[in-house]
Amino acid sequence: MDLLFLGTSSGTPTKARNVTALAVLEDTGKGWYLVDCGEATQHQLLYTPLSLHGLRAIFITHVHGDHCYGLPGVLASAGMAGRTEPLEIVAPLGIEEWVRTTLRISQTVLPYELMFHAVETLREWRNRQLRVDATALSHRVPSYGYRFTEARPDPRLDVEKLDREGIPRGPLWGQLAHGFDVQHQGRTLHSDDYLLATRAPRCIVVGGDNDRPELLADACRDAQVLVHEATFTHAVTNDERSLFGHSTAASVAAFAQASDLPNLVLTHFSARYSARPARGLSIENIRAEAAAVYRGRLFLAEDFARFRLGKDGVLLRVETHPTKPR
Amino acid sequence: MDLLFLGTSSGTPTKARNVTALAVLEDTGKGWYLVDCGEATQHQLLYTPLSLHGLRAIFITHVHGDHCYGLPGVLASAGMAGRTEPLEIVAPLGIEEWVRTTLRISQTVLPYELMFHAVETLREWRNRQLRVDATALSHRVPSYGYRFTEARPDPRLDVEKLDREGIPRGPLWGQLAHGFDVQHQGRTLHSDDYLLATRAPRCIVVGGDNDRPELLADACRDAQVLVHEATFTHAVTNDERSLFGHSTAASVAAFAQASDLPNLVLTHFSARYSARPARGLSIENIRAEAAAVYRGRLFLAEDFARFRLGKDGVLLRVETHPTKPR
Numbered sequence: 007m008d009l010l011f012l013g014t015s016s017g018t019p020t021k022a023r024n025v026t027a028l029a030v031l032e033d034t035g036k037g038w039y040l041v042d043c044g045e046a047t048q049h050q051l052l053y054t055p056l057s058l059h060g061l062r063a064i065f066i067t068h069v070h071g072d073h074c075y076g077l078p079g080v081l082a083s084a085g086m087a088g089r090t091e092p093l094e095i096v097a098p099l100g101i102e103e104w105v106r107t108t109l110r111i112s113q114t115v116l117p118y119e120l121m122f123h124a125v126e127t128l129r130e131w132r133n134r135q136l137r138v139d140a141t142a143l144s145h146r147v148p149s150y151g152y153r154f155t156e157a158r159p160d161p162r163l164d165v166e167k168l169d170r171e172g173i174p175r176g177p178l179w180g181q182l183a184h185g186f187d188v189q190h191q192g193r194t195l196h197s198d199d200y201l202l203a204t205r206a207p208r209c210i211v212v213g214g215d216n217d218r219p220e221l222l223a224d225a226c227r228d229a230q231v232l233v234h235e236a237t238f239t240h241a242v243t244n245d246e247r248s249l250f251g252h253s254t255a256a257s258v259a260a261f262a263q264a265s266d267l268p269n270l271v272l273t274h275f276s277a278r279y280s281a282r283p284a285r286g287l288s289i290e291n292i293r294a295e296a297a298a299v300y301r302g303r304l305f306l307a308e309d310f311a312r313f314r315l316g317k318d319g320v321l322l323r324v325e326t327h328p329t330k331p332r
Numbered sequence: 333m334d335l336l337f338l339g340t341s342s343g344t345p346t347k348a349r350n351v352t353a354l355a356v357l358e359d360t361g362k363g364w365y366l367v368d369c370g371e372a373t374q375h376q377l378l379y380t381p382l383s384l385h386g387l388r389a390i391f392i393t394h395v396h397g398d399h400c401y402g403l404p405g406v407l408a409s410a411g412m413a414g415r416t417e418p419l420e421i422v423a424p425l426g427i428e429e430w431v432r433t434t435l436r437i438s439q440t441v442l443p444y445e446l447m448f449h450a451v452e453t454l455r456e457w458r459n460r461q462l463r464v465d466a467t468a469l470s471h472r473v474p475s476y477g478y479r480f481t482e483a484r485p486d487p488r489l490d491v492e493k494l495d496r497e498g499i500p501r502g503p504l505w506g507q508l509a510h511g512f513d514v515q516h517q518g519r520t521l522h523s524d525d526y527l528l529a530t531r532a533p534r535c536i537v538v539g540g541d542n543d544r545p546e547l548l549a550d551a552c553r554d555a556q557v558l559v560h561e562a563t564f565t566h567a568v569t570n571d572e573r574s575l576f577g578h579s580t581a582a583s584v585a586a587f588a589q590a591s592d593l594p595n596l597v598l599t600h601f602s603a604r605y606s607a608r609p610a611r612g613l614s615i616e617n618i619r620a621e622a623a624a625v626y627r628g629r630l631f632l633a634e635d636f637a638r639f640r641l642g643k644d645g646v647l648l649r650v651e652t653h654p655t656k657p658r
Binding site: 018019020021045046048049052053069076078079082083086100101103104107108111112113114147 | 426440
């Protein structure tokens with residue numbers, strides 16, 4: 007499972023960072039999932055190997071523009087690229103109305119179906135690769151975190167069960183082992199019922215804008231990675247109101263440390279924290295503040311940074327070429 | 333009067349060209365006007381000297397997404413940058429509903445007022461620098477061209493009239509000469525009534541998507557510059573339907589030649605015409621096809637290309653540094 011950051015700035019784009027979007031990639035290398043879709047996400051995709059044909063679903067954390075204004079462009083360009091497969095979008099109420107209004111007024115007809123799921127009433131979204139559930143967070147508007155869990159971590163056939171049920175060895179077993187449901191003596195055998203996980207599933211939690219990281223405690227219990235906003239440093243915030251519903255590097259790091267999270271990726275930085283120090287601030291202030299309290303593997307996201315979560319639960323940064331020129 | 337191209341691709345962005353947007357700049361160097369606002373126009377602005385505080389008005393040619401999906405981002409970022417001055421938007425019906433729906437659903441409150449004018453019923457938009465009127469074009473949806481005309485080309489005081497009306501020489505004359513209305517003996521003297529143009533006004537016509545350039549004949553009569561889409565070359569289009577309501581380089585060039593237009597800027601190119609030839613096509617095909625019939629000054633727009641229309645009616649390309657890295 008890979009993470010490929012497409013935008014890591016809060017509020018407005020800068021020359022170095024676009025507004026929020028994050029791709030979660032399947033191990034297969036083909037399918038991927040988009041979490042948030044700030045303006046110009048489709049432009050960022052031009053500098054990645056990701057294709058809009060491989061996009062399996064979109065998850066929106068909240069309705070603020072820097073997290074969703076890129077949706078219509080992504081949807082329209084997927085259509086112009088010839089996508090015909092339906093596309094599922096999990097999002098807060100309001101996003102469906104906005105997208106459908108946008109398409110109607112701009113007279114954009116998509117050659118594929120949009121299927122919306124309101125995150126407010128979502129129990130679980132799943133396909134053959136992943137299960138995704140949502141956690142309500144605390145922000146100026148309803149905001150959600152999404153947990154991506156591997157659906158079948160290196161499955162093996164439940165041979166005992168197959169023997170017990172008298173299902174004969176041979177092609178049937180092979181199909182079940184590869185995840186296909188099969189017909190046998192007039193009934194359907196579901197692959198899922200005959201596969202056993204051989205290890206704990208990998209699990210990545212991606213938060214939306216949020217000023218109470220501890221709301222993700224349950225979601226993070228068996229997770230190896232938390233991706234969370236750290237818009238500000240505690241050092242420069244005077245009071246809670248000046249946070250505008252956001253977290254500081256210190257508060258996220260403290261939560262991750264208390265939760266024994268092995269890997270933490272901070273993102274969604276205020277433009278005042280840039281690579282080159284200005285007015286006494288730089289992105290290194292974010293890093294230092296988090297590192298002071300968090301002892302796990304700490305990463306600060308950058309646009310086009312790609313990370314790989316191994317089966318051992320260790321997150322590593324992966325080199326990517328070429329990236330967008332700066 | 334300058335033109336600064338912010339996007340010159342049709343339909344979808346490429347690495348080299350963003351979707352449509354064009355800045356028209358006042359001679360003053362401060363105020364500017366935006367014609368169309370494709371997605372990521374605010375990102376392009378980061379690489380220009382233009383500030384959202386200096387934006388006087390926005391003109392949208394038609395409702396297709398590649399000409400307007402960047403509007404909410406520009407408006408929101410202008411707000412975050414502290415703009416308080418009202419902003420006028422001239423646009424086809426539908427754009428106001430879409431922008432207001434977008435701001436409502438994304439819970440974006442602007443610290444300045446939006447003032448919409450429906451282009452369908454616009455007689456003329458004007459301020460102290462410019463007069464703008466619109467021409468209905470022919471496309472798959474209602475589309476308009478905008479003509480920008482200098483309001484006061486190097487005005488001089490109408491001394492004869494002032495003397496005739498007994499308005500005393502001195503500070504009053506100075507204020508009128510600088511464009512200020514003044515009070516005199518209980519009545520208001522309007523600067524406009526005492527200024528005479530000393531030369532013909534500069535005039536630039538910017539077309540929207542359009543498959544009948546000749547519809548701009550009246551608008552172009554006294555214009556020095558036409559900016560028009562040339563999405564395709566005639567050579568690769570099989571029939572009218574394959575144009576999707578767009579023009580070819582040949583048809584625009586023929587119109588400009590028949591109209592004796594001194595300067596023609598082509599833009600809004602299909603992605604199949606790139607800088608490096610692919611499948612036997614490149615942007616040079618556009619140039620060659622237009623140059624074969626047009627004898628005036630011909631330019632092909634590029635992102636961040638800047639042009640200056642002199643008082644002599646000659647359009648020149650102006651070097652700009654730094655541009656965005658490619």
